[in-house]
Amino acid sequence: MIEHVETFAGTRDLQRARGGSIGLVPTLGFLHEGHSALIQRARSECDVVTVSVFVNPLQFGEGEDLDRYPRDIERDSTIAAAAGADLVFAPALTEMFPVAPVTTVSLEALTDTLTGKSRPGHFAGVATIVTKLFAGLQPDRAYFGRKDAQQLAVVTRLASDLSFPVRVVGCPIIREADGLAMSSRNTYLNDLERRAATSLSRGLMAAADAVERGTLDAETLEAIAYDAMSSEHLVEPEYAELHDAHSVVHLNTVDRDSFLAVAGRLGETRLIDNVHFDVTDEGIVIDRGIRSQQTESGQS
Numbered sequence: 108m109i110e111h112v113e114t115f116a117g118t119r120d121l122q123r124a125r126g127g128s129i130g131l132v133p134t135l136g137f138l139h140e141g142h143s144a145l146i147q148r149a150r151s152e153c154d155v156v157t158v159s160v161f162v163n164p165l166q167f168g169e170g171e172d173l174d175r176y177p178r179d180i181e182r183d184s185t186i187a188a189a190a191g192a193d194l195v196f197a198p199a200l201t202e203m204f205p206v207a208p209v210t211t212v213s214l215e216a217l218t219d220t221l222t223g224k225s226r227p228g229h230f231a232g233v234a235t236i237v238t239k240l241f242a243g244l245q246p247d248r249a250y251f252g253r254k255d256a257q258q259l260a261v262v263t264r265l266a267s268d269l270s271f272p273v274r275v276v277g278c279p280i281i282r283e284a285d286g287l288a289m290s291s292r293n294t295y296l297n298d299l300e301r302r303a304a305t306s307l308s309r310g311l312m313a314a315a316d317a318v319e320r321g322t323l324d325a326e327t328l329e330a331i332a333y334d335a336m337s338s339e340h341l342v343e344p345e346y347a348e349l350h351d352a353h354s355v356v357h358l359n360t361v362d363r364d365s366f367l368a369v370a371g372r373l374g375e376t377r378l379i380d381n382v383h384f385d386v387t388d389e390g391i392v393i394d395r396g397i398r399s400q401q402t403e404s405g406q407s
């Protein structure tokens with residue numbers, strides 16, 4: 108039976124009662140198969156699995172979708188339970204912030220490009236809340252999706268900089284059958300936008316094919332990904348850029364652990380996606396993500 112908890116102390120008590128290693132999966136809720144994959148991975152590696160569900164106001168900017176972000180905690184509990192979670196930690200705003208916080212955690216060197224550039228303050232909001240979750244729930248392992256590659260770099264670095272005894276685990280992107288990266292925000296898309304949105308992953312897969320054929324030049328790869336987005340009139344491309352997976356600096360060539368990231372707007376909706384490249388002695392290992400076998404995930 109999955110337990111629903113609203114306080115840090117209550118969650119720690121239940122985690123301790125169950126005993127063993129603790130895996131944490133932080134989310135904004137409205138769970139989909141991408142979140143389920145993180146929970147399943149945590150289940151396979153940890154004794155207790157806690158999923159946090161909190162629509163964090165600190166990471167939404169002025170005029171962004173905080174108010175209309177989809178919320179359904181009953182549905183989230185059902186999905187989290189099916190994926191193997193033990194606890195859902197769903198704090199009220201007053202539990203997370205009994206008094207208005209004056210402390211923020213920011214990693215400016217990692218957040219002046221990509222999403223950090225177009226959403227000022229976003230990553231300070233993410234880093235502050237993740238710091239609170241790490242401090243308040245004391246997980247041994249925490250699971251994050253490569254979908255948010257810049258966020259993964261930020262969280263990994265903050266855990267190291269602030270000496271949290273947590274291992275941050277990055278997991279592959281889960282995609283719809285047609286390639287679109289799963290996202291709670293896909294629910295905002297109308298049918299035409301939903302179809303046009305596949306251009307983000309289409310461009311990335313074409314760029315990954317080019318890497319497989321030996322093209323490592325960033326400019327060429329970025330143009331392939333960007334042009335796929337521009338070919339759809341409903342998509343307003345924001346960027347296609349190759350960055351170091353750890354320092355998040357822009358790269359000229361695929362010569363280390365890196366990701367080719369895209370962002371585009373469809374109406375009011377901003378979508379992001381990426382492919383990950385790992386440069387090993389045996390060659391470049393490409394993580395394109397995993398396509399869902401189901402034709403309908405209930406998200407599109």
Ligand code: AMP
Nearest residue numbers: 134135136141251252254255280281289
């Ligand atoms: P969110 O609820 O969107 O903040 O996401 C919570 C966690 O799930 C983050 O670590 C995301 O990177 C991860 N995530 C979201 N979508 C996907 C996806 N399609 N595949 C893998 N992980 C994802």
